[in-house]
Amino acid sequence: MADTGQVLVEHKFFSDLEEAFRPLVGGCAKMIIFEAGQYLFHDGDPAEWFYLVRYGRVALEVVAPGRATLTFQTIGESDVLGMFWLMPQSHWTHDARALELTHAIAINANCLRQKCERDHDLGYDLMKRFVPILLRRLESAQLQMLDVYGHSK
Amino acid sequence: MFEIVQLGEQAVITLEGLAALLFGLKRRDFRLIGPTLRDQAIVYDDIDTIADLPRGWSDEQDGGRYRLVQRGDDRLFGYAVGPQSWKHYLHPPMLSLWRAEKRERGFEIIAPDETLPRFAFLGVRACELKAIAIQDRVFLGDSFTDPHYRRRREGAFIIALNCSHAGGTCFCASMNTGPKVEAGFDLSLTELIESDVHSFLVEIGSVEGVELLAEVSSREASSEDRAQAEAVVANTAANMGRKMEADGLKELLARNLDHKRWDEVAQRCLTCANCTMVCPTCFCTSVEDASDLAGEKAERRRRWDSCFTMDFSYLHGGSVRNSPKSRYRQWMTHKLSTWFDQFGTSGCVGCGRCISWCPVGIDITEEVHAIRESEVK
Amino acid sequence: MAIQNELTATLPITDPMLPRLTRVLVRRREGPETLTLELEAGAAAPAFLPGQFNMLYAFGIGEVAISMSGDPAVADRLVHTIRAVGETSTALTRLEAGDHVGVRGPFGAGWPMEAAYGCDVIVVAGGLGLAPLRPALYRILAERERYGKVVLLYGTRSPTDILYRHELERWRRRLDVQIEVTVDYANGPWHGHVGSVTTLIRRTDFDPLHGIAMVCGPETMMRVTALALKEAGLKEDAIYLSMERNMKCAIGFCGHCQFGPHFICKDGPVLRYDRLGDLLRLKEI
Incomplete structure (x- = not known):
């Protein structure tokens, strides 16, 4: 298997990660593969990992009794999955299921949070990477919620 | 002779x-x-x-x-x-x-x-x-x-x-x-x-x-x-009863589409459309079908319409210009500003009809003056 | 006194408000409230440009502006995809093959097909906004070698709302065009994207310096799409939007379709973003 630190910078999200931070982040990371149909995690699970998708596609789903499973977002190549790691002791509020064979880098949240506490430069670097993703997700969710295609054009 | x-x-x-x-x-x-x-x-x-x-x-x-x-x-x-x-x-x-007129198949x-x-x-x-x-x-x-x-x-x-x-x-x-x-x-x-x-x-x-x-x-x-x-x-x-400060009017209004004066005038405007009916240049129309009770004959009719009505800007589900403010703004900015873009002249000829026939006496020259003055301050 | 306008003096009197009568050839259901009518074009029908529209008249009800959504190279029929939202559009969706319909057009300014020669073309469609873009796609695919990379990013509500599904699947099999479809939500077997169309823009590679975008969809979607395209490096004058407003005449006389200085019917419906930008930010224009 390829070196984790190397794979990390091959991913778009960390491609410009400073040399000094690479072993820090890499030390918390592992390579992981999900078969099509396999769940990355379930609703209610502790949010202990987040994922950088290398190849494949993951559906984020919610299930309500008596209703079909609803996919509200798909995560694909070079995307990041899971923002909950930023908050200690939080839980996933949806399922994540691989739609096809998916290769990902899983990063342990607890491990990375501790390193950020010790090295605020690393923490600040990660904040700058994650905040735009959070805001884009929020914007996307807002558009989906507006149901713009519903009864306007 | x-x-x-x-x-x-x-x-x-x-x-x-x-x-x-x-x-x-x-x-x-x-x-x-x-x-x-x-x-x-x-x-x-x-x-x-x-x-x-x-x-x-x-x-x-x-x-x-x-x-x-x-x-x-x-x-x-x-x-x-x-x-x-x-x-x-x-x-x-x-x-x-x-x-x-309706025929065997079609019309x-x-x-x-x-x-x-x-x-x-x-x-x-x-x-x-x-x-x-x-x-x-x-x-x-x-x-x-x-x-x-x-x-x-x-x-x-x-x-x-x-x-x-x-x-x-x-x-x-x-x-x-x-x-x-x-x-x-x-x-x-x-x-x-x-x-x-x-x-x-x-x-x-x-x-x-x-x-x-x-x-x-x-x-x-x-x-x-x-x-x-x-x-x-x-x-x-x-002896003109009113005066319009016409210099740079097109640009003045174009850069003041968000002016608070539109809210102010909307407090008075009844959106009755009188100004558009009496205006000698207002040209907007609607086209509608009138059919007989049997549904055998239809007539396409064109009638004057006004940008002050809600229907005017209706777009599947609602009006684009819902507020009186936006409708007054549409009328006045069209007349005095975007008319230049569209037809190369002002849409206002200074006849004063819109002032006389406004039931609440809104005065287009006064509205322009208010916006112009606010920029001077 | 004679009119101070030499232009009209020589023109014959024709009535642009008078429709031609034509018949429905094919009626095809596209989705829950949407269907496509293929009308007999007739010898009098002028060729149309991708992005133009016709005014369709339903007897005794009224007239409504509907985009051309067929292949501009096919001269014998007019293809219109219609969603039943108002009285007239609902009446049109009830027409059967053989029924009469009145047609005026084509009207308006279309997509910048020639200006896009040599450019990467990013086509972004939202919902029924794919209909006026389809003629542009037909044209691009017919002269594929004239264009750079071609991408269609299509966002719609849910998988059952996808328009022209078979065509999209056929195009997707081509190796010279990238087709990405995203839905707001999926509740069945769906292996495509879920999320807003803006997320697709951020995942798409194209040359922003030699790129041109054609965008059509609900105004909210077009506003955020244009911003995402700008962030991706496209210049404002390389982004084209197809606008929609109430229309009664389609020839600049009724005044209804004004959007600031623009008459959507004759200056548009396709307008360049740099000429719209400020107005799009204001409410109730």
């Missing part, structure tokens, strides 16, 4: 001369339209002779106010513009475009077969000539032409009028659209009353005008006649 040989020449006719002019038009089967009294206002309607004109009447106009008053003299044209404009005839409030479209008499318009003021030119640009000046407007417009014989009375809401002088008529007429009149002599200085604007005037007894205009006529116009220009 003096012989007119070229356009631009001036002659003087008497009251009888004017009567003969009108008779000449009637004899040529023109449909003669001119100012006349109706419903306590001076409106443009069918007239036969000078007896139908509002002799001795004038008007008092102000924001939300129009009253007829006796002048105490015999002027035939001693008033400003009333609620109507010539667009009633050139661009009628309601028009049948075509009809459709048939039946084009209209319109025969129209030629119009002769008496007493078209400078601001109104400008308004007609503006509507010419809208309906005839682009890739499509409106055949209905064109048929009415092309045959129209225009007797213009230099205003002798400035209305309380007039501001043509500051819009550079009057009170002197410059072009676009067949004949123009300046009404002169000097020590019991009632006459009209006539300027000839077209060959047809020459022909008509040739049938009427007239004399060559003297330099005194010309001076008198010029004094009439100068006096009118000096």
Whole structure:
């Protein structure tokens, strides 16, 4: 298997990660593969990992009794999955299921949070990477919620 | 009798001369339209002779106010513009475009077969000539032409009028659209009353005008006649009831689409659409189907519409311009700003009708002034 | 007095408000409230440009502006995809093959097909906004060698709302065009994207310096799409939007479709973003 630190910078999200931070982040990371149909995690699970998708596609789903499973977002190549790691002791509020064979880098949240506490430069670097993703997700969710295609054009 | 040989020449006719002019038009089967009294206002309607004109009447106009008053003299044209404009005839409030009739499978479209008499318009003021030119640009000046407007417009014989009375809401002088008529007429009149002599200085604007005037007894205009006529116009220009600060108006409004004044004016505006109905340049219409009860016949009708209605901007599910603020802004910015982008001129000719006929007296010159002042501060 | 306009003097009097009568050839259901009518074009029908529209008249009800959504190279029929939202559009969706319909058009300014020669073309469609873009796609694919990279990013409500599904699947099999479809939500077997169309823009590679975008969809979607395209490096004058407003005449006389200085019917419906930008930010224009 390829070196984790190397794979990390091959991913778009960390491609410009400073040399000094690479072993820090890499030390918390592992390579992981999900078969099509396999769940990355379930609703209610502790949010202990987040994922950088290398190849494949993951559906984020919610299930309500008596209703079909609803996919509200798909995560694909070079995307990041899971923002909950930023908050200690939080839980996933949806399922994540691989739609096809998916290769990902899983990063342990607890491990990375501790390193950020010790090295605020690393923490600040990660904040700058994650905040735009959070805001884009929020914007996307807002558009989906507006149901713009519903009864306007 | 003096012989007119070229356009631009001036002659003087008497009251009888004017009567003969009108008779000449009637004899040529023109449909003669001119100012006349109706419903306590001076409106443009069918007239036969000078007896139908509002002799001795004038008007008092102000924001939300129009009253007829006796002048105490015999002027035939001693008033400003009333609620109507010539667009009633050139661009009628309601028009049948075509009809459709149901057939075995489907329907048939039946084009209209319109025969129209030629119009002769008496007493078209400078601001109104400008308004007609503006509507010419809208309906005839682009890739499509409106055949209905064109048929009415092309045959129209225009007797213009230099205003002798400035209305309380007039501001043509500051819009550079009057009170002197410059072009676009067949004949123009300046009404002169000097020590019991009632006459009209006539300027000839077209060959047809020459022909008509040739049938009427007239004399060559003297330099005194010309001076008198010029004094009439100068006096009118000096007595405008309103003033519009027109410099840079297009840009002023374009950069103030978010101005708080729109909220302020919306507090007063009833969105009644009166201003758009009386405006001589407002051209918006709606087209709708009218069908018989059996559903066998349908008629496509065009009628005046107004940007003040909710339906005007309706787009599957709701109106784009929901608030009175946005509708007033649309009207005023179109008139004074985007009209330039669309047609190369202002859409306002300074006739003041929108001020007089606004039930709450909103004054377009005052609204412009307020926005302009706020920038100075 | 003669009109101060020499232009009209020589023109014959024709009535641009008078429709031609034509018949429905094919009626095809596209989705829950949406269907496509194929009308007989007839000899009188002028060729159309991708992005133009027709006014369709339903007997006794009224007229409505509907985009051309067929192949501009096919001259014998007019293809219109219609969603039943109002009285007239609902009446049109009830027409059967053989029924009469009145047609005026084509009207308006279309997509910048020639200006896009040599450029990467990013086509972004939202919902029914794919309909006016389809003629542009037909044209691009017909002269594929004239264009750079071609991408269609299509966002719609849910998988059952996808328009022209078979065509999209056929195009997707081509190797010279990238087709990405995203839905707001999926509740069945769906292997495509879920999320807003803006997320697709951020995942797409194209040359922003030699790129041109054609965007059509609900105004909210077009506003955020234009911003995402700008962020991706496209210049404002390389982004084209197809706008929609109430229309009664389609020839600049009725005044209804004004959007600031623009008449959507004759200056648009396709307008360049740099000429719209400020107005799009204001409410109730």
